[in-house]
Amino acid sequence: ASPIGSIAPTTPTTTSLFLLVLLIPLFVFLSLSRSPSSGEEREEAPTVTLLIWTRPFGEDQRLPDCWELLRVPGCALTYDAGAYPRADAVLVHHREVAIGAADPPPEPRPAAQKWIWMSYESPAHTPELWRLEGLFNLTMSYRADSDIFLPYGYLVPRAGAGTDARALPLSSSSSSEPPRSLFVAWVVSNWSEEHARVSFYRQLSRYIRVDVFGRAGRPLPGGGGHVVRLLRRYRFYLALENSQHTDYVTEKLWNAVAAGAVPVVLGPPRANYERFLPRDAFIHVDDFPSARELARYLLLLRAQPARMRRHLAWRRGCGLRQPDFWAEHYCVACRAVRRTRGRTAEVRHLSRWFES
Template sequence: MERIEQMQQRRYKMKWFLILLVVMSITGFLTWLYIDHTVPEFNQYRLVKSFENPTESNDNNYADQLRIILLWNSFFGDKRWSLPDDLLDPSYFRKDIRCPVSNCVITNRRDLFPRLDMYDAILFHTAQPFSVINPVPSQRSWRQLYVFALMEPPGETKHILSDENDFYNLTMTYRTDSDIVWAYNWFVDKTTNMRILPWEYPQWHPVPNVYNNTEIWKAWSSKTKMAAWFVSHCETLSKREQLAAELQKSIDVDIYGKCGGFSCQQGSLECDRLLDEEYKFYFSFENSLCVDYITEKLYRIMKRNIIPVVYGGANYKQFLPPHSYINVEDFATPAEL
């Protein structure tokens, strides 16, 4: 009888021990949940402190506070938008790219903070449709900046822009009148090593009256072919393919890629050799005739020993050095060109 009572007492103690263990576990979990989700500022404070520049830590100026920027969707399938990592702290801006503004963290991680309205700015790549699931953040703070990010012309977007007029705070595009100019490329002044930016209306160096470079003249005189064009989009809004067809009636134009009878891996050393050594002119025709729209293909051609023939909606005098290109718009007809 006494043994039975001892067993009952042990079971009673074990029961209460298990109850106490469960209560403590639940309490601990709820405490963690409260700290990690209900009071997200704790996490934000830790993050800010881990990235804070010691030389700036005593500055309470709002302009010096850390800014967290979220990349909402991918850039043509690239979640990093061509950046080197999923999260970049101020050291990347300060040391790696030597940006004059370095109090930034940029990331594609939506789970960095418990709430989406804690990010200072969210960038939306509008050349792609938003996801069906969670197309846009469900929460938004009055202090947040929503940024319309686009490097393509308006005709290539997957959005009805008139429906999103009141959604964005800032624009980030190739246009020089954007809030943030997202340029495809730029030139550098060799004498000062400073960038020449088209939105600052650059004053180009005067062209010398006499220019003698025997290597360039020798390379130019050995060229045997007239014009080349590397192109993969055969039907475009600018109708550039029709312009090329008209020019082919007057001169020899070798078209490489899906739209022509010649093949060459664009960007390869062999393509560069062809342009440098064999062709005199290259067609740099944009797929859309939009304000300020000049793509990276033209900047790439400017590095080669060839003269680009440009066709687009930009004011090329603002973007390219004088006498470095031929503009289709300067001629009345393709035959005159």
């Protein structure tokens, strides 16, 4: 029998307990991500100036109004390097400094100014960290032990005071939904024979058909922004990360969740994924001794809808939040600066921490 066969079905009660116990660290975002309501007024708060020193990947993005976006008051965001002498904090996206497209902010820094290091790539794709030792006061990333933690996605309850109106409601499959006529999909742009995910795909595709989209496969219908729409036609999605590191769970997983496809994951260990999702919400490649056994289990689920529903029943009562890159990140960082005003610490051993 498949190892996953021992997993008990998730009930609404166990899903609720999961949300209350395992997702407590993520509930901090509920207060940040409430949709604007007409009854609320902008809170009077001392203004914090946050200078965006490097635009992530060179994207020329309009800066948000943090009050309108997340109800974060008193934030002045700017790209203007001339604001450096008066900025309360400077946000540095790692990649541009690492590849030499930008220099770090100049020393000496203004008194009490905080420098924030930000990266959403895995350690395997975050080079030159050693060059930045001792420069920063705060870290921001997908890692739960960052000073400023904002993951690629997270679940929220859909009932009670904690409801997040900005969350996407998740429904379990039902007879009213159109049938999913297709089996397994994989969307991949960064193809490398050195990646474990490519090796895994080659093994799995010996036993079942996998439809591959992206630069390494068929063009995505409608372009790259229509991944979720594509996945609504599939039962399973290969959410395979380019490298395996702590908390590195990217939009690949959350796009599958949003589409109602069951994600088959390759990344950090199962226990790490279970910090973000109930255990039935995904299928981990490590649950099986071989790709052949995993293929057998997927075929079994396709043939037995009752067993398939077990992997979807947890969705009742849940919502999904996927933060907007990079607008929400700037506003969450600004709020963190306000909360730590008057306190300045130094990030020690940046590379040792992030690469662990």
